[in-house]
Amino acid sequence: MLRSLTPGVLGVLVRRGADFAAAEDAVQDALVEALRVWPDDPPREPRAWLVTVAWRRFLDTARADAARRRREDLVDEEPAPGPVPEADDTLRLYFLCAHPSLTPSSAVALTLRAVGGLTTRQIARAYLVPEPTMAQRISRAKRTVTGVRFDRPGDVTTVLRVLYLVFNEGYSGDVDLAAEAIRLARQLATVVDHPEVAGLLALMLLHHARRASRTGPDGDLVPLADQDRRRWDTGLIAEGVEILQTALSRDRLGEFQAQAAVAALHADAPTAAETDWVQIVEWYDELVRLTDSPVVRLNRAVAVGEADGPRAGLAALAALDDTLPRHTAAAAYLHERDGDWSTAARLYAEAARRATNLAERDHLTRQAARLNTR
Amino acid sequence: MAKYLLLKHYRGGPAPVTDMPQFDRWTPEEFSAHVRYMKDFAARLESSGEFVDSQALSPEGTFVRYDGEGRPPVTDGPFAETKDLIAGWMVIDVDSHERALELAAELSAAPGQGGAPIREWLELRPFMTDPPTVTE
Numbered sequence: 001m002l003r004s005l006t007p008g009v010l011g012v013l014v015r016r017g018a019d020f021a022a023a024e025d026a027v028q029d030a031l032v033e034a035l036r037v038w039p040d041d042p043p044r045e046p047r048a049w050l051v052t053v054a055w056r057r058f059l060d061t062a063r064a065d066a067a068r069r070r071r072e073d074l075v076d077e078e079p080a081p082g083p084v085p086e087a088d089d090t091l092r093l094y095f096l097c098a099h100p101s102l103t104p105s106s107a108v109a110l111t112l113r114a115v116g117g118l119t120t121r122q123i124a125r126a127y128l129v130p131e132p133t134m135a136q137r138i139s140r141a142k143r144t145v146t147g148v149r150f151d152r153p154g155d156v157t158t159v160l161r162v163l164y165l166v167f168n169e170g171y172s173g174d175v176d177l178a179a180e181a182i183r184l185a186r187q188l189a190t191v192v193d194h195p196e197v198a199g200l201l202a203l204m205l206l207h208h209a210r211r212a213s214r215t216g217p218d219g220d221l222v223p224l225a226d227q228d229r230r231r232w233d234t235g236l237i238a239e240g241v242e243i244l245q246t247a248l249s250r251d252r253l254g255e256f257q258a259q260a261a262v263a264a265l266h267a268d269a270p271t272a273a274e275t276d277w278v279q280i281v282e283w284y285d286e287l288v289r290l291t292d293s294p295v296v297r298l299n300r301a302v303a304v305g306e307a308d309g310p311r312a313g314l315a316a317l318a319a320l321d322d323t324l325p326r327h328t329a330a331a332a333y334l335h336e337r338d339g340d341w342s343t344a345a346r347l348y349a350e351a352a353r354r355a356t357n358l359a360e361r362d363h364l365t366r367q368a369a370r371l372n373t374r
Numbered sequence: 375m376a377k378y379l380l381l382k383h384y385r386g387g388p389a390p391v392t393d394m395p396q397f398d399r400w401t402p403e404e405f406s407a408h409v410r411y412m413k414d415f416a417a418r419l420e421s422s423g424e425f426v427d428s429q430a431l432s433p434e435g436t437f438v439r440y441d442g443e444g445r446p447p448v449t450d451g452p453f454a455e456t457k458d459l460i461a462g463w464m465v466i467d468v469d470s471h472e473r474a475l476e477l478a479a480e481l482s483a484a485p486g487q488g489g490a491p492i493r494e495w496l497e498l499r500p501f502m503t504d505p506p507t508v509t510e
Contacts (some may be wrong), residue, residue: 218410253442349398358430362409369405 003117011052011089018058021142026113030054033212087191098162099145106141107162111137126175139188160200167204198247205240206263209233221363225272237267258287277307294324302330310338345371377467378474381497386458390491400487411484430462
């Protein structure tokens with residue numbers, strides 16, 4: 001696949017001294033050229049071909065710029081050919097595109113373009129913004145990271161956060177961002193050995209495995225407990241579980257591994273009733289310890305409600321800020337399980353008013369309607 | 375072609391013909407049928423080449439204004455009792471005003487309790503256009 005070669009090629013150009021923005025443009029040009037030429041004349045070494053064409057394109061542009069500005073400070077010394085440490089180049093590019101100086105939305109856009117090799121138009125469509133808006137976002141991001149030097153190793157968790165954001169965006173446009181995030185995480189896992197990279201990859205695979213069952217025929221949300229488990233992708237689940245087990249055996253727990261462990265326990269239950277909620281609560285305890293995140297505490301309260309009964313869940317929930325996203329929906333669910341249908345219906349309706357997306361709003365409205373009309 | 379905004383209000387506009395829908399009092403099936411009708415409507419407009427955009431808004435918003443150099447923005451609201459509250463919109467691009475009226479009426483016929491059309495008022499607003507190239 002052509003796009004999988006992008007980060008390595010771009011990495012080579014940057015390492016040879018091309019500034020990032022110009023190198024990125026040159027690689028996009030080379031990709032376009034490849035699409036034109038390769039069908040009739042496939043190269044023996046696709047990656048080397050792309051490096052050659054992109055480097056030439058970069059030099060042409062640099063020379064033209066230099067001539068125009070009557071400056072001759074950019075010389076066209078072709079570096080000596082030699083073994084290219086591809087993994088390092090690719091990894092450096094991931095770090096660059098997730099650099100802490102970038103805002104999350106810029107890091108996401110730049111990663112999809114420079115590492116993922118998507119076009120600006122595809123990225124714009126995926127995020128439902130006009131193409132010129134996305135073009136500006138990307139070129140501002142490129143300017144921000146141009147000149148960043150890698151004199152110390154980057155922090156892989158910044159890269160993981162960017163990939164997690166891409167994955168969570170789902171597939172609203174014509175690019176499947178979830179699948180793209182998985183591809184990028186797989187590629188990252190081949191160039192860096194880190195249990196949290198494996199943890200994130202496992203988490204993505206385990207969630208992706210349930211995708212077909214998450215929506216009904218009309219696009220309605222189907223909650224985990226009601227999903228048709230026969231539609232879960234057992235191949236993806238097996239792969240995710242294996243990657244997770246290998247990561248966990250290294251005894252360097254992180255939040256993505258812990259989240260993946262929760263997902264694996266759900267995937268492992270033949271029916272919703274057979275879910276091992278006690279173990280899930282234990283993993284949430286680990287997550288609270290690792291992240292101290294209120295959202296994690298909220299999820300933990302729901303799990304406690306399943307493990308120890310709805311009253312215990314409501315007690316755990318009562319300790320949390322009730323303006324947290326989904327707090328009201330969780331309370332509604334636990335009250336319903338406790339048999340208090342009128343409170344549950346009122347809370348479902350209130351949660352629907354507070355919902356931030358239509359699918360959730362409609363789902364919560366339907367829950368309220370179900371209890372009010374039973 | 376001319377663009378029109380179809381505005382859907384939670385509140386406001388002429389006196390409603392049917393009661394303001396309380397979706398959580400309907401059966402889940404009635405609510406699903408209502409949602410499906412609107413999705414199908416949008417899908418039909420897409421296939422006829424008349425659909426531009428559709429968005430839903432949260433019921434609660436905030437009023438904001440500038441309050442002078444170096445000062446934080448002033449906010450007010452949300453107001454639970456505001457007379458007019460916009461729920462969302464659809465933008466269509468159609469050949470005539472008549473077509474826009476026809477489509478608005480069709481959307482307003484979304485089914486409610488017992489499957490009867492809810493007949494809600496929708497506000498139809500033409501977009502201002504660019505000046506034409508040929509003016510004489």
